[in-house]
Amino acid sequence: MKIKIDDIDKKILLLLQHDSTLTYKEIAKKINLSLSPVHDRIKRLEQEGVVERYVGILNKKMLGVGLTVFSQVTLIRQTREVSQIFDIAIKQLPEVVECNFVSGSFDYLLKIIVADMEAYHNFHQMKLSTIEGVSLINSFFVMSEVKSTTEIML
Amino acid sequence: MKIKIDDIDKKILLLLQHDSTLTYKEIAKKINLSLSPVHDRIKRLEQEGVVERYVGILNKKMLGVGLTVFSQVTLIRQTREVSQIFDIAIKQLPEVVECNFVSGSFDYLLKIIVADMEAYHNFHQMKLSTIEGVSLINSFFVMSEVKSTTEIML
DNA sequence: TCACAAAACAGAATATTTTTCGATTATTCA
DNA sequence: TGAATAATCGAAAAATATTCTGTTTTGTGA
Structure with missing residues (x-):
């Protein structure tokens, strides 16, 4: 690898x-x-495959997608079956730009980018909370983006 | 804007x-x-400036930077002065790829990418916890990256 | 509706960059 | 040391980006 x-x-x-x-x-x-x-x-x-792809990075504010939210998600069970359903569902949601399975007091940490609070409310109710197996959602709203880079340390 | x-x-x-x-x-x-x-x-x-920049996305695993950590950071006070020192310090740390000031029970949510646990331990002790004003650090380790994209919904 | 101005568009030229290729130099290993 | 392999170089060929000129479309106000 x-x-x-x-x-x-x-x-x-x-x-x-x-x-x-x-x-x-x-x-x-x-x-x-x-x-x-x-x-x-x-x-x-x-x-x-060391270089995976080349992409253009867009300015969120200029495009009117101004709200970033981090959501901690807990599933009803940590079985492979439940996780798999969640993983597949998340990959299909364009609002979710990052999804990581983490250790600790919750299961997944999601980064979500939407236009505004109304859009997030809709996303939360209509998309995220309706995924089978989702038990708890705890959200944190970004007030200010201090740093954001795709560059990793080599 | x-x-x-x-x-x-x-x-x-x-x-x-x-x-x-x-x-x-x-x-x-x-x-x-x-x-x-x-x-x-x-x-x-x-x-x-709608397109901010063009970048190559690298494969972390192939390059041996295999550990991603999310750290919740709380400052001693939420004053502008303390925040400013923190912001400047964070921008200079290449291990920190994302840093957001958030609402809720802590102040900042950091995404950190390092080689391994030893590297994270060192980063935590030598760099993060030594920033003036940092009071609490609560870390979550990524076990599996489900989704990661730079594409935002338009 | 018409005239006008501004923006968007098409196609051809020119300039730049990428890609390919054969030859040379460096490195590795028996 | 010597042979084999890998890396590098320089130059030509192919593809792409850029510039330019002219045409069409769109929007606006009388």
Whole structure:
């Protein structure tokens, strides 16, 4: 599952996860290499799946999706069957941008992005709470986003 | 702050936030338009800041950063001064990929990505708990990532 | 409804970037 | 050391992005 990455790969990955519009030429210059190895390495990293995908990051406020909510969800039972139903349902909800199964006093922590409180209310009542097996939902509303990045430390 | 977006813009944004390697030609074909308007619209959306940036998404497991932790942080006081110190400190920590100021029984919810438990222990003791004003830290460990996307609903 | 202005659009040119390819250099391992 | 493999380089070819010119559509006010 884990793959060996050398220092040059690491430099390339750090650049790409920060700004994927960099051209091969620009990357080559930044890491003091010629075009070919940069090209070959990036293609290899994409091929191997180290780079999963390239995406555009949008400005939520400008698009009028202004409310982020974290919801702690507890299921009636922690059986594989109940979890599986929940997992499948969550993946289909576009409002849910992150869903993690966690240790501790609840089962799942969800990150939900919606337009406003009305939209969240509707989501909560019509979609989240109607998923089979959901027992408890405890929500926290984001008042201010301090930091948000897709860049992981290498 | 909010900007008006028509249906064509919306289609383009949905495509770009899913896969930014699509060429203008491919996008043009998908939304039944010629190259020029697609080009002009994308450049406008970038210019306006609706598209904030383009990034590569990396595979955490392959890179050996296998532990995700959510930490609820409470400060000694909720004054502007204490918050400001915390905000600045958090922005400088590469382990913290998300930080939100939330309503409820604690002040901040952090998402932290590290290599393993040892790395988290070190981060907790050396970095997070040493930030001035931090009073309580309550951590939840991710056992399984069910969903993770950067795509927001439009 | 008409005239006008502004915006959106199409197609062709030019410039830039990506991709491919053969040759050279470095590295690894017996 | 020597052979085999991998990595790198430079240049040409292909694909894409960008720019430009002209046309069509849309919206507005008289």
